[in-house]
Amino acid sequence: MTLILLVFAALIVALQIALTFTLKRMLDLLAATRDEVHGLLLRVQTLEHERDRATPPPSALFTLMPRAEAPATPPTPTPSQFSEPPPAPSPAEPTDLPVLHEPAAAISTDAVGAQVRALARQGMPVREIAERCGLSEAEAELIIHLRQEPV
Numbered sequence: 001m002t003l004i005l006l007v008f009a010a011l012i013v014a015l016q017i018a019l020t021f022t023l024k025r026m027l028d029l030l031a032a033t034r035d036e037v038h039g040l041l042l043r044v045q046t047l048e049h050e051r052d053r054a055t056p057p058p059s060a061l062f063t064l065m066p067r068a069e070a071p072a073t074p075p076t077p078t079p080s081q082f083s084e085p086p087p088a089p090s091p092a093e094p095t096d097l098p099v100l101h102e103p104a105a106a107i108s109t110d111a112v113g114a115q116v117r118a119l120a121r122q123g124m125p126v127r128e129i130a131e132r133c134g135l136s137e138a139e140a141e142l143i144i145h146l147r148q149e150p151v
Helices: 002-054 079-083 109-121 126-133 137-146
Strands: none
Touching (some): 109 126, 109 137
């Protein structure tokens, strides 16, 4: 009877030790994952800061286009031109006024994300995905890792 109790006590101690080691491994893995996520978050913030510095402010979205080149030699006025007022430009004639220009619309982030994930599913390397989508390797890798389904 005493022997059976000693065996059960030894089993309980062995299970506690195994459970302790397993818990420690899980906590170490959790800490490593947290550190990796923190590193990726810092990288994203750095990339966003770089993007914000490179992107013009909203007030600069509409810019003036340069005027069309004027003829090199202006026409010399004749005496008959001085007696009459200059004719008003007709609505069909283009005037020499600055033109507002809006930059081309960027591809939506959802479309880029979908394209990155589709290329990753095909097994394409991150470097090629980044080149095709116009992203940095870190951005492409982040999009791929953020959208992975849990195992």
